[in-house]
Amino acid sequence: MSTITKVEKEHMDVVIVGHVDHGKSTVIGRLMADTGSLPEGKLEQVKAMCARNARPFEYAFLLDALKNEQAQGITIDTARCFFKTARRHYIINDAPGHIEFLKNMVTGAARAEAALLVIDAHEGVQENSKRHGYMVSMLGLKQLAVLVNKMDLVDYSEARFESIKAEYLAFLEQLGVHPAAFIPVSAREGVNIAASSEKEMPWYDGKTVLEQVDAFNKIRGDETRPFRMPVQDIYKFTAAGDDRRIVAGTVLTGIVRAGDPVRFLPSGKESTVKTVEAFNATERTEAVAGYATGLTLTTQIYIKPGELMVRADEPQPRVSRRFRVNMFWMGRPPMVKGKPYKLKVGSAAVSAELAEIIQVLDASELTSVQNKQQVERHDVAECILETVRPIAFDLRNEIEATGRVVIVDDFEIAGAGVILEALDESGSVMAEHIRAREFSWERGPVTQEERSARFHNVGKLIILHGVYGCGKRRVAKQLERRLFDRGHKTYYFGISNYFEELDHDVRTRDRGREEHLERLGDLARVITDEGTLLITTVTDADDYDLERLKLMTSPNEIFVVNLGENPFDNYPIDVALPYRPDMDEALDTIIGKLRDNGVLHK
Amino acid sequence: MNQLDQLESKSVHILREAYREFKSLCMLWSIGKDSTVMLWLARKAFFGHCPLPLVHIDTSYKIPEMIAYRDRLALEWNLNMIVGQNKEALAAGMTFPEGKITRLECCKALKSEALKHTLSGDWPRMRLNHSTGQYEVDTNTEPFTGVIVGVRSDEEGSRSKERYFSPRDRQNDWDVDDQPPELWNQYKTDFAPGTHVRIHPLLDWTELNLWEYIEREKIPVVDLYFDRGEGTRYRSLGCGPCTACVQSTARNVPEVVEEIRSGKFANIAERSGRAQDKDDGGGLETLRREGYM
Numbered sequence: 059m060s061t062i063t064k065v066e067k068e069h070m071d072v073v074i075v076g077h078v079d080h081g082k083s084t085v086i087g088r089l090m091a092d093t094g095s096l097p098e099g100k101l102e103q104v105k106a107m108c109a110r111n112a113r114p115f116e117y118a119f120l121l122d123a124l125k126n127e128q129a130q131g132i133t134i135d136t137a138r139c140f141f142k143t144a145r146r147h148y149i150i151n152d153a154p155g156h157i158e159f160l161k162n163m164v165t166g167a168a169r170a171e172a173a174l175l176v177i178d179a180h181e182g183v184q185e186n187s188k189r190h191g192y193m194v195s196m197l198g199l200k201q202l203a204v205l206v207n208k209m210d211l212v213d214y215s216e217a218r219f220e221s222i223k224a225e226y227l228a229f230l231e232q233l234g235v236h237p238a239a240f241i242p243v244s245a246r247e248g249v250n251i252a253a254s255s256e257k258e259m260p261w262y263d264g265k266t267v268l269e270q271v272d273a274f275n276k277i278r279g280d281e282t283r284p285f286r287m288p289v290q291d292i293y294k295f296t297a298a299g300d301d302r303r304i305v306a307g308t309v310l311t312g313i314v315r316a317g318d319p320v321r322f323l324p325s326g327k328e329s330t331v332k333t334v335e336a337f338n339a340t341e342r343t344e345a346v347a348g349y350a351t352g353l354t355l356t357t358q359i360y361i362k363p364g365e366l367m368v369r370a371d372e373p374q375p376r377v378s379r380r381f382r383v384n385m386f387w388m389g390r391p392p393m394v395k396g397k398p399y400k401l402k403v404g405s406a407a408v409s410a411e412l413a414e415i416i417q418v419l420d421a422s423e424l425t426s427v428q429n430k431q432q433v434e435r436h437d438v439a440e441c442i443l444e445t446v447r448p449i450a451f452d453l454r455n456e457i458e459a460t461g462r463v464v465i466v467d468d469f470e471i472a473g474a475g476v477i478l479e480a481l482d483e484s485g486s487v488m489a490e491h492i493r494a495r496e497f498s499w500e501r502g503p504v505t506q507e508e509r510s511a512r513f514h515n516v517g518k519l520i521i522l523h524g525v526y527g528c529g530k531r532r533v534a535k536q537l538e539r540r541l542f543d544r545g546h547k548t549y550y551f552g553i554s555n556y557f558e559e560l561d562h563d564v565r566t567r568d569r570g571r572e573e574h575l576e577r578l579g580d581l582a583r584v585i586t587d588e589g590t591l592l593i594t595t596v597t598d599a600d601d602y603d604l605e606r607l608k609l610m611t612s613p614n615e616i617f618v619v620n621l622g623e624n625p626f627d628n629y630p631i632d633v634a635l636p637y638r639p640d641m642d643e644a645l646d647t648i649i650g651k652l653r654d655n656g657v658l659h660k
Numbered sequence: 661m662n663q664l665d666q667l668e669s670k671s672v673h674i675l676r677e678a679y680r681e682f683k684s685l686c687m688l689w690s691i692g693k694d695s696t697v698m699l700w701l702a703r704k705a706f707f708g709h710c711p712l713p714l715v716h717i718d719t720s721y722k723i724p725e726m727i728a729y730r731d732r733l734a735l736e737w738n739l740n741m742i743v744g745q746n747k748e749a750l751a752a753g754m755t756f757p758e759g760k761i762t763r764l765e766c767c768k769a770l771k772s773e774a775l776k777h778t779l780s781g782d783w784p785r786m787r788l789n790h791s792t793g794q795y796e797v798d799t800n801t802e803p804f805t806g807v808i809v810g811v812r813s814d815e816e817g818s819r820s821k822e823r824y825f826s827p828r829d830r831q832n833d834w835d836v837d838d839q840p841p842e843l844w845n846q847y848k849t850d851f852a853p854g855t856h857v858r859i860h861p862l863l864d865w866t867e868l869n870l871w872e873y874i875e876r877e878k879i880p881v882v883d884l885y886f887d888r889g890e891g892t893r894y895r896s897l898g899c900g901p902c903t904a905c906v907q908s909t910a911r912n913v914p915e916v917v918e919e920i921r922s923g924k925f926a927n928i929a930e931r932s933g934r935a936q937d938k939d940d941g942g943g944l945e946t947l948r949r950e951g952y953m
Contacts, residue, residue: 137821165839290676293706349669474844
């Protein structure tokens with residue numbers, strides 16, 4: 059066993075951004091070489107390769123580990139390099155400067171705690187210098203140092219450095235970003251990277267890049283903010299003889315202890331933390347920001363992955379279906395109104411659409427482009443998004459970690475944004491859709507009264523709901539038989555089986571499902587209007603699903619039969635039946651209630 | 661929260677994300693230290709359980725101690741252990757140790773090909789029967805579409821470009837120039853049918869982090885990693901014929917940690933003992949584009 063005292067070094071992620079060819083890779087190569095962070099022989103190997111190919115050695119080649127990069131001479135993806143100083147271990151994310159690789163730049167920047175932004179002293183501030191500055195600020199990176207590189211090409215001119223500094227500072231000021239430093243460097247010559255620039259730039263007395271990197275502050279887990287934990291999953295490994303029911307997730311902010319009252323949003327369900335679970339760890343009673351943890355509750359409540367767990371005794375997040383966001387778009391197809399997207403916030407995924415574009419911003423000039431009808435690739439836009447069900451979130455200036463969303467378009471993460479404001483739901487896209495539909499609904503000469511008199515029933519969507527295997531499908535089919543035999547107009551619509559199969563491949567419940575409900579709602583509106591008792595089954599719905607189906611089928615509305623445990627908190631179901639009920643009793647109960655409600659009249 | 665806590669939490673988060681999003685998911689276990697730490701992290705993520713099947717590709721040239729260790733842990737930790745192999749190539753003797761093909765061709769046949777067909781389920785998969793302790797042909801031939809892999813970005817260049825969730829197409833091809841963005845704990849978990857996904861929970865770990873974590877958590881590792889009296893040990897485990905020992909007298913985990921932190925290996929690349937990395941400049945990248953881990 060060694061006797062050397064263990065001093066654990068800090069660890070920090072840094073991103074390096076800037077316009078193409080402004081020298082990012084050279085800066086990294088230098089940082090690695092000058093801190094002795096390269097594997098033994100690597101520098102010599104690359105130098106030898108350059109000599110063999112009769113090309114001058116560049117520090118940038120150290121990074122270009124991939125063949126195709128060496129061919130093209132550019133950095134394509136976010137390469138990750140490790141270097142260390144006396145103070146810390148660093149991962150440096152090399153973010154490509156080409157605009158086509160913006161998503162790689164975003165990926166690198168979103169991982170980082172601090173950013174180095176490189177500007178070529180010779181070329182000066184370019185479009186991407188500004189765009190990247192904007193992205194870095196929008197992604198929430200608070201620590202930034204600007205390196206004015208290639209000072210050797212401008213004879214280490216103080217005037218040149220000062221003019222670039224003034225121009226770029228003015229831009230950053232508009233963003234409210236205050237850089238930690240402006241450093242004149244020559245990465246190629248190694249000036250002001252690790253070694254000071256006394257000889258070349260006696261006029262500069264600030265930090266070297268290495269000193270500045272070490273001066274960045276480590277971002278600590280935010281324990282002082284209200285507790286927020288997106289519920290990633292609920293585990294119950296009963297088969298393995300474990301009867302704990304564990305709510306798993308990563309604590310984003312705050313702290314929660316055994317005995318704390320907690321609330322899950324948007325469902326609003328409440329309980330109290332019983333234990334904090336961990337494998338191979340000493341017993342603990344609290345879970346703190348930053349930790350992936352697991353909690354058990356004192357009561358058995360039915361919650362789903364995707365809810366936001368908060369403490370009931372702390373400031374609450376917002377719950378809404380409409381909100382104003384600032385976002386940027388990386389997708390090839392533009393973001394358009396009326397198209398369903400998937401929005402991810404915390405551990406929730408929900409169908410969403412673009413309700414309104416407030417303004418599109420030119421990220422390099424910070425000027426707004428008015429009257430755009432869609433958000434195009436690389437656009438930065440302020441807009442209103444609307445989800446089909448409420449989500450829980452905080453505003454980005456309150457709690458950043460829960461104020462961020464990404465938007466998935468056709469399997470790809472195409473947009474990312476921060477939430478600026480929660481909006482009320484009046485004028486929602488769905489309400490507007492229903493209003494317009496009903497306004498232009500045109501009927502033939504046959505009246506509802508005539509239909510009702512002929513079939514002895516009014517049209518209604520009858521939903522049998524319950525968990526998989528509860529017997530709802532059997533009851534639904536027998537219900538059709540009995541109603542039909544009694545002369546009613548009825549139809550069993552078994553398409554849910556198909557959708558259940560579609561959903562089968564994923565553990566989350568959202569995919570395809572919103573679309574299923576939407577189609578069911580639109581279809582039911584027509585079929586029920588024409589006087590039919592449309593019978594169908596739905597699995598694993600919640601209050602919002604039923605509210606939505608009711609709205610979509612309106613004015614004919616829905617009739618809900620639940621089999622087994624009732625998972626609805628607010629939606630009043632019409633008939634409650636046990637899990638796998640007796641068939642005759644079930645049918646009698648349903649038909650009796652349909653009669654009481656005036657749906658059947660004979 | 662120290663660095664190991666941070667690394668652990670991020671990996672656990674990724675493992676849970678993968679488990680929630682993919683139905684047909686498995687984890688590769690090479691028996692080496694990286695994937696063993698990953699297995700340990702899975703037990704962290706799922707509170708002592710490992711609900712994922714573990715897949716081991718047995719080239720038949722693995723050092724015997726590795727296989728014994730694999731089966732001991734599999735029984736002890738109640739692991740769903742699945743083993744795949746390129747039986748045809750082995751039967752025909754089409755291997756590097758038999759002198760018939762090059763190192764890279766051998767890796768491709770015994771590892772990449774075996775892996776591809778084991779994951780797709782079109783070659784027989786052997787599954788450990790816990791009541792008999794024997795391997796039997798698995799009746800489940802469903803393809804695995806999500807594969808958790810223990811690569812680290814500090815290992816070599818192509819791995820430094822990986823995403824935590826990395827899509828591969830049906831042929832396992834990796835489009836390194838067009839990878840999905842990842843930000844704020846949000847990963848690409850939506851995939852067109854037919855997409856295969858590699859999930860990399862250990863991307864941020866370094867060799868040193870792993871050994872420090874093994875020390876902290878007291879994770880059992882194969883003792884081939886230690887000097888057993890001959891002044892040599894393995895730093896990286898692979899097939900016997902292609903993996904060389906390094907000169908080292910580190911006899912236990914704390915001594916290995918010290919050796920990598922500030923001792924003789926502080927600045928020497930880990931895979932320096934792997935012969936296949938040296939066969940051509942981009943040998944490993946070529947292999948990886950074809951499905952190698």
